[in-house]
Amino acid sequence: MNERRKFLIDDNPFVDVAACLFLEDIADKQGASGMNNYLVSLATSLAKSMPEEEYRTWDQFLDSLVKGESIISAFEDVITITPHCAVTTKCPFTKGWQEYTKRIGTFSPIHSAVAEYYNSVYKPGTINSMCIIHQTFRNAAADRIKVAGKPLKIGQIAAVWEDVNRKIAPDEWMPILLEKAQISRTDLNMILRNNADVWVMYTD
Amino acid sequence: MLDVALVSLIQDMSEKAGVEGTIQYWARVGESLAKRMGKEAYMGWPSFNVALREGRTAFSIEGSVTALTDLAITDVDGDVVGYIYALETCVFNPTIVRIRYSVGELPRADSAVAEEYNNSVRDTAVCNFCVIHQRFREEVAKNISIADQSLDCVQLANRGFSGETKITEDALKKIGINPEYVRSLLRNYACVYAIMMRGARLKGESEEA
Numbered sequence: 293m294n295e296r297r298k299f300l301i302d303d304n305p306f307v308d309v310a311a312c313l314f315l316e317d318i319a320d321k322q323g324a325s326g327m328n329n330y331l332v333s334l335a336t337s338l339a340k341s342m343p344e345e346e347y348r349t350w351d352q353f354l355d356s357l358v359k360g361e362s363i364i365s366a367f368e369d370v371i372t373i374t375p376h377c378a379v380t381t382k383c384p385f386t387k388g389w390q391e392y393t394k395r396i397g398t399f400s401p402i403h404s405a406v407a408e409y410y411n412s413v414y415k416p417g418t419i420n421s422m423c424i425i426h427q428t429f430r431n432a433a434a435d436r437i438k439v440a441g442k443p444l445k446i447g448q449i450a451a452v453w454e455d456v457n458r459k460i461a462p463d464e465w466m467p468i469l470l471e472k473a474q475i476s477r478t479d480l481n482m483i484l485r486n487n488a489d490v491w492v493m494y495t496d
Numbered sequence: 497m498l499d500v501a502l503v504s505l506i507q508d509m510s511e512k513a514g515v516e517g518t519i520q521y522w523a524r525v526g527e528s529l530a531k532r533m534g535k536e537a538y539m540g541w542p543s544f545n546v547a548l549r550e551g552r553t554a555f556s557i558e559g560s561v562t563a564l565t566d567l568a569i570t571d572v573d574g575d576v577v578g579y580i581y582a583l584e585t586c587v588f589n590p591t592i593v594r595i596r597y598s599v600g601e602l603p604r605a606d607s608a609v610a611e612e613y614n615n616s617v618r619d620t621a622v623c624n625f626c627v628i629h630q631r632f633r634e635e636v637a638k639n640i641s642i643a644d645q646s647l648d649c650v651q652l653a654n655r656g657f658s659g660e661t662k663i664t665e666d667a668l669k670k671i672g673i674n675p676e677y678v679r680s681l682l683r684n685y686a687c688v689y690a691i692m693m694r695g696a697r698l699k700g701e702s703e704e705a
Contacts, residue, residue, distance in 0.1 A: 299590060299593070300593065300594055300597055300598075301497075302590065303497060303498065303499070304498070304499040304587060304588070304590060304591050305557065306529075306557050306558055306559075306587040307498060307499040307502060307587075307588075307591065307628075308498050308499070309529060309557065310525045310526065310528065310529035310628065310632070311498050311502060311525065313525075313528045313529050313532045314524065314525045314528055314529075317524075317528055334498075334501045334502070334505060335501060337501070337504050337505055337508060338497075338500060338501040338504045338599075341504040341599045342598055342599055342600075343600060363598065366594075366597070366598040367497035367500070367594075367598070368497075384497045385497070385498065388498065391557065395533055395554070395557060396532050396533065396534075422498075425497070425498065425501065426497070429497070429501070
């Protein structure tokens with residue numbers, strides 16, 4: 293990754309920590325559902341503020357994705373394992389989380405409680421509040437992208453957090469997700485060793 | 497990413513709750529962060545300045561802060577009651593660049609928030625992010641004690657992303673620092689502030705009285 297790209301996807305630990313604490317305050321008043329609503333609207337609003345994209349071919353989209361030119365990879369370093377399997381090499385919130393644990397203490401349990409809420413109400417794919425922002429943003433960004441005239445679709449396969457917690461899609465979803473991603477279960481386990489997120493991209 | 501997400505909310509928030517609402521929102525974010533970072537106690541200014549240099553104080557979360565030890569603040573008795581500190585790069589500079597490359601432009605509310613803050617709170621903001629910074633530092637200072645005395649943080653000068661500056665001449669007069677000297681500091685630093693003992697009787701204040 294070049295210096296400019298690293299600079300662009302590096303997070304702002306000052307804001308990340310401040311925002312985490314602010315979210316905790318929201319949860320104190322409105323519970324996990326209120327915090328979840330805030331996270332979802334935050335990520336959706338961000339995606340909506342970004343320009344829409346159209347690609348003539350799938351290859352053109354992949355090229356833009358890995359170069360970080362697409363809105364979907366604007367905030368994360370993405371590599372592709374197959375034409376339909378994308379991998380986020382490092383969670384964009386890592387620096388913020390490290391700063392939080394250094395300066396505030398253990399990550400508040402509300403961040404995982406809200407993820408449980410999200411997993412039960414939306415899709416079971418998040419480990420903590422940061423995953424909600426990340427995954428919601430990715431889906432909302434995909435809604436703004438068309439490849440060969442068709443809307444882009446994203447499916448979360450697995451995530452690993454810095455504290456080694458993992459969240460893998462439910463077993464009954466895996467055959468379809470892995471088939472679309474063109475990877476095996478063994479491939480997935482190998483990818484998860486040194487990456488943060490695995491997701492599938494496709495058009496209908 | 498979270499920084500850009502929060503900024504993308506500013507326009508919406510300012511349209512719904514007014515720019516005053518955004519000021520309150522940023523102030524609450526800064527205040528909450530400072531309060532949660534906990535208390536710190538130092539034996540004297542040297543130990544505080546070392547902690548700052550090593551990134552151990554709450555002030556260091558903003559990035560590289562230099563204690564300008566040649567600029568000691570003295571009280572009416574000539575005792576050192578504080579120093580001037582300078583933040584090398586505004587923590588929001590990378591955020592602004594990220595906004596430029598992802599969203600495309602800063603929300604229009606950015607300058608409106610800064611303007612409202614300058615009119616209604618104090619004339620020290622060059623952009624909307626100054627609200628969070630300045631509130632954060634004020635609260636952090638309350639949580640730190642040096643030789644059992646709590647601190648005060650006073651905003652002195654700052655330089656925005658596009659070069660605009662704010663210099664608080666009244667505050668500089670109180671602590672006896674020439675505004676032109678502080679202006680020259682802005683060539684190397686983004687933000688200059690004073691940290692001093694709360695309630696100290698400053699030379700400049702006694703001259704005013």
